[in-house]
Amino acid sequence: MSASPSSNASASPGSGADAAPPGPGSVLDSEVAKFAAMADTWWDPDGPFKPLHTFNPKRLAFIRDQAAARFGRDINQRAPFAGLTLLDIGCGGGLLCEPMARLGFQVTGIDATEKNIRIASIHAEGSGLPIDYRVGTAEALVAEGRRFDVVLTMEVVEHVADVDSFLHSCATLVAPGGLLVGATLNRTLKSLALAKIGAEYVLRWLPKGTHEWRKFVRPADFAAGLRAGGLSVEALVGMTFNPLSGEWSLSRDLDVNYLVAARRAA
Template identity: 80%
Template structure:
């Protein structure tokens, strides 16, 4: 492990993106607030992460804490919506976020929930400079908000320990995603505050995969997430046109 650098490494965070989420930080745990979409599809995200981790590490989900002994980093953790259920499954969880207010809110909520989670106001570049690695790295709905996608994904890959797993999620840069995730979600359904997303920063699956490969990872697979407005439910699908998740691993 290398010693922490005395100089602050270059950051992938965009100041305007940090400010945007800071303004909404107090509402992370409100299921009907600005982060309602995260609450509605969180069960599907959690199931996908869990299943990929079971495959990679051969854990038994019948155990009370099936992932005990494994470390997990959630990059762009927000208020801790993924960190807390991952901690309950036994992971030693660290959550980082470029917005300090998010990590403070997440820490308070974790303490109230009786969970031991480490939260830091940091970017992945800081942890890379410290020589940190984790068995599982999550970057869920973050890559579309960073300054340099390739540099960010390289940092994410560097943080995955040998034999470890990365799971990511984002929005595809398609006209269908523009219509549904940008216009539909922000202006028609008003699920998200206007300006939450910049369609030009959405990331194609090929771009996401290429960035992870440069970071030393092998792609395991991708899956789409599709919303049924009549049932009000999300499901996993082969349709990658709007929301999708990706799993990758580092050779042991």
């Protein structure tokens, strides 16, 4: 989960693609416990996940526009992405899954936290959305041989045990001709000041301890991990927060939060 309190902040991130490199699984028990403690508040716009609610419209628009360009879809049509599959890795309470389902995607959401999946499933049922939620990991889906037209890994990679292995698994899940969209926090002094100290200790946008700055991922490392999984990076953009208007916008500033889009050749 990513957010940062400055006008310069950005919001929420080859060969061998068929066999994941050796390394531990992506799940950290400490991270699972951390988000389980907050699971009941996923859909509270004023709760611990308020930053995600705040910049969700911008990251949704980025995903929508990247997918429309990749698959030649008209976003003015009803359910423009009908017939396409989408996987949200680390889906939490479903803040991305539900709007993606409304756009026509056949959505699968996975999360290592059972309580998150329970909350997401209940909310989707109440919204009348047929989303396939399951407790699981990217590595498990790779082992099943699953592939998806669109794979999302949004504000997740900064919480995993092995970044390279995790990104390789995410990339492997992208079907031929498919798209991956990711988001995370850059590891810079600016992000330490804004996304860690500012967001957690000064403005208290996030619970203390939500992020570990040393686990933030530089754009070059994120891109390298995706390329190792056989993807080509198409876009790297940041988002800027305007403290006067309280709004986010896309920007060229990657110093704090950033978004990445990558594709697999058909």
